[in-house]
Amino acid sequence: MDGKQNRLRVLVVGNHKLVCQSIVHILQDAGPIEACAASFSDFTRFGGSDVDVAVCVIAPETSLEDIEEVVQDLRGTWNDAKIACLFLESKDATMVAAVRAGATGIIDESIALGVSFPIDLLKQLTRVADGEFVCSSQVANRLARFHSRDAGTSTRGETLTHREHDVLCLLSEGRTNRDIAARLLLSEHTVRTHLRGIMQKLHVTNRVQAAALAWKGNLSLEVTKEKR
16 A cells, blocks of 8 residues: 555454554554554544444453444444454354454454464455455354354255355355455456355355355365366
8 A cells, every 4th residue: 555545544442442552553563554542432432533444352251242232333433444353362152243243354363373463464454444354264164163053954055056156165165255266267356246146145144154054055165176
């Protein structure tokens, strides 16, 4: 990103404002970014500011109800902003609560504990700001398995085209749109189009729910071998 007007604008919120401020300082050292910190109780004072991504820092003691409430409040305050949740301790139920509330970035503690945390986090937040659902392959598999316990028993994969089936199989592995496009020799725009078709046919609203149905329906996790 070049120029101040193109800097990623990030608001970091959480129960512990000092932790949020530390994340802000780390992000500012990682690349071109404008960031500030707030607690769950006072982030609405930034409501007049432009925000690309709101990062919700989830401490281990945060309840499911609080996660859903704060994510929904963030979405209500900034209609155009994307929401990412950074988990200091990831649990399946809390991550699912964040997705259900509308978070499109699920960042587990493996990023926070990694030596390349600043640049990895900045890259993930940039992808979230670009409208991509972001999580690691490990998190995607955990969420899919969690969702599969509550998913319907019918197999809906028979309504998909061969290409949609291939995209869904790779999605179930936790791959990003870019990974899927490279694997199937497609453009990212085409992958997004296929994903919209998949979600419409499966009657789901996000990538995690689509992946859950792939697990529940015992769809093959191998990409079909037909000629491209």
